[in-house]
Amino acid sequence: MLRRFAIAAICLAGLAACEANIADYDYRERYPIKVEERTALLILDPGPGGSVMSQDLGAIDEFSLDYGKRAAGTITVEIGANSRTDPLATNFGRQIVDILGARGIPRSHITFKYDTDPAAAKYGRAIMQFPIYVAIAHECGTFKDQPGFTPLNENTGGFGCANQRNLAAMVVNPRDLIDMQSPTGRLAARSDVVVGKYIAGVKIGAGPPGEAPALSTQSTTGGL
Structure with missing residues (x-):
């Protein structure tokens, strides 16, 4: 009779294990990396004659590099203009497209338009943007339990959090965490x-x- 009770107890323990919270044993479930779509934004003021100012070239370089690594869509360039034939806005836009092209971004990846609203036309700024993926990880360093006491052999509080946070910080294109890119054939x-x-x-x-x-x-x- 005692043996039957022992076997039943073992079975119940096994069934209880099936109901365990997986997040207590898998740090990837407890500290998941979230991938969200944001907008990379660069605003440029025009120089004399609707030119791109030299001090903005560094920002355009960084913008172009981010586009090559993490873009989730095409680049949109919107320039404030008095009309669609505004010579200053036209020259400004042409220079921007040429500079992006020199940095490896084809014209087909750029959507260009003019904003003829009086407020936008007053300054003639170029608003450049594209969708971008970012990886968001949990904050670490909070311990709510005793790290040395785990009667059910589950992970202690904070276990794996730093690993996930470092992974989120190091990944070049967070989109890879959602969909694997096709092989490059190196x-x-x-x-x-x-x-x-x-x-x-x-x-x-x-x-x-x-x-x-x-x-x-x-x-x-x-x-x-």
């Missing part, structure tokens, strides 16, 4: 060059075609 020979340079402590960068690996590698077969 050549094995180029990979050999990059790894060889890394091992040899040589600067890694795009090299000329037919570049030799930094280290000589050989493959052998057979045992010792």
